[in-house]
Amino acid sequence: MLPPAGEASVLATFKVTEGKRKVPVAGCRVQKGLLDQKMKFKLVRGQNILWEGSLLSLKHHKDTVQTVKTGMECGLSLDKELDFQPGDQIICYQETEKAQTISWDPGF
Numbered sequence: 001m002l003p004p005a006g007e008a009s010v011l012a013t014f015k016v017t018e019g020k021r022k023v024p025v026a027g028c029r030v031q032k033g034l035l036d037q038k039m040k041f042k043l044v045r046g047q048n049i050l051w052e053g054s055l056l057s058l059k060h061h062k063d064t065v066q067t068v069k070t071g072m073e074c075g076l077s078l079d080k081e082l083d084f085q086p087g088d089q090i091i092c093y094q095e096t097e098k099a100q101t102i103s104w105d106p107g108f
Contacts, residue, residue, distance in 0.1 A: 006033030006092040008074070013084040016077070023056070025077045026084040035068045035076070035092045043082065044089040053079050 008028040015022040035041075037058045043051040056077040060068055068074040076090065 004033060004091045004093045005039055006035045006068075006070075007031045008035060008068075008090040008092075010084050010086055010088040010090065011073070012086060016075075023077050024081060024083055025075045026088070026090065027073065027075050028090055029073050030068050030070050032070055033092065034070065035074065035090070037066055039092050039094050041078070042091050042093070043078070043084070044091060045085065045087075050088075051078060051080055051082055055079070 008030045010026045010028050012027040014025055014027065016025050017023075035058065037055050041053065041055055042049050056079050057075075058065055058068065059075045060072060065074070
């Protein structure tokens with residue numbers, strides 16, 4: 001498995017109105033690597049993975065951005081409504097497909 005592309009910790013949580021509904025947003029600081037909106041993400045609390053999927057939005061200040069680098073702060077929302085807590089970890093990773101190999105001859 002590839003190492004994570006980036007990790008961020010949740011510093012604060014808030015709700016943003018989008019249309020007629022309120023969407024939970026996590027205010028994060030990138031600890032290492034970078035967060036790229038095209039990649040996959042997971043939300044980790046303690047030792048438990050609470051969610052895996054894609055980001056709905058990634059913003060730096062008020063601007064929608066594609067990537068956020070180490071040391072920068074950002075706001076992000078998930079494709080599922082989950083309540084964030086300060087201290088949660090957001091991990092950004094890339095999925096790759098790898099051909100299966102076997103160590104024996106199947107005979108055909």
